[in-house]
Amino acid sequence: xxxxxxxxxxxxxxxxxxxxxxxxxxxxxxxxxxxxxxxxxxxxxxxxxxxxxxxxxxxxxxxxxxxxxxxxxxxxxxxxxxxxxxxxxxxxxxxxxxxxxxxxxxxxxxxxxxxxxxxxxxxxxxxxxxxxxxxxxxxxxxxxxxxxxxxxxxxxxxxxxxxxxxxxxxxxxxxxxxxxxxxxxxxxxxxxxxxxxxxxxxxxxxxxxxxxx
Numbered sequence: 001x002x003x004x005x006x007x008x009x010x011x012x013x014x015x016x017x018x019x020x021x022x023x024x025x026x027x028x029x030x031x032x033x034x035x036x037x038x039x040x041x042x043x044x045x046x047x048x049x050x051x052x053x054x055x056x057x058x059x060x061x062x063x064x065x066x067x068x069x070x071x072x073x074x075x076x077x078x079x080x081x082x083x084x085x086x087x088x089x090x091x092x093x094x095x096x097x098x099x100x101x102x103x104x105x106x107x108x109x110x111x112x113x114x115x116x117x118x119x120x121x122x123x124x125x126x127x128x129x130x131x132x133x134x135x136x137x138x139x140x141x142x143x144x145x146x147x148x149x150x151x152x153x154x155x156x157x158x159x160x161x162x163x164x165x166x167x168x169x170x171x172x173x174x175x176x177x178x179x180x181x182x183x184x185x186x187x188x189x190x191x192x193x194x195x196x197x198x199x200x201x202x203x204x205x206x207x208x209x210x211x212x213x
Contacts (some may be wrong), residue, residue, distance in 0.1 A: 002109035009103025017101040024099035035079045111142035147188040
């Protein structure tokens with residue numbers, strides 16, 4: 001839904017700065033609901049795993065919450081940044097500018113279903129299956145395109161409209177735009193490196209031969 005909404009906004013905004021589309025404004029509230037829900041679900045998953053290992057006190061104890069925040073600090077920080085910083089910017093502070101760029105950010109969720117499928121396959125003990133390996137390739141491609149290449153693409157789109165070469169764009173836009181983009185892409189690069197390392201281990205490992213035959 002997020003990716004489809006983003007694509008609709010991107011192709012509807014010929015002027016990347018001034019054109020408006022209602023989805024860019026209204027879908028933000030779905031993003032807020034999703035991010036809030038996702039933090040809670042991540043906590044529940046963490047608590048249940050700790051409970052299975054006998055490492056937790058109560059479901060909402062301070063020790064459980066502290067343990068969750070320590071383990072998932074980067075992901076939680078990412079979600080809270082979106083809720084407390086990007087949401088006010090997207091809804092109020094940007095005024096009537098930049099629906100195109102909001103649509104671009106929506107498309108970043110394209111990789112999420114594949115990441116989720118990968119976790120499901122691991123829970124089903126299917127990490128050696130062909131489906132898991134194909135899904136791994138899809139994670140790499142979608143994550144790279146929609147969470148890494150996305151940012152230079154936005155700079156390129158602005159530069160094309162303003163007749164600027166790509167390398168000049170960062171010096172022609174407000175500083176806070178560059179700072180926001182840097183804060184967004186930094187964790188994406190970190191996660192992409194982790195995904196690449198995991199993919200190398202997955203595709204370089206060969207199945208253990210069955211010695212019972």
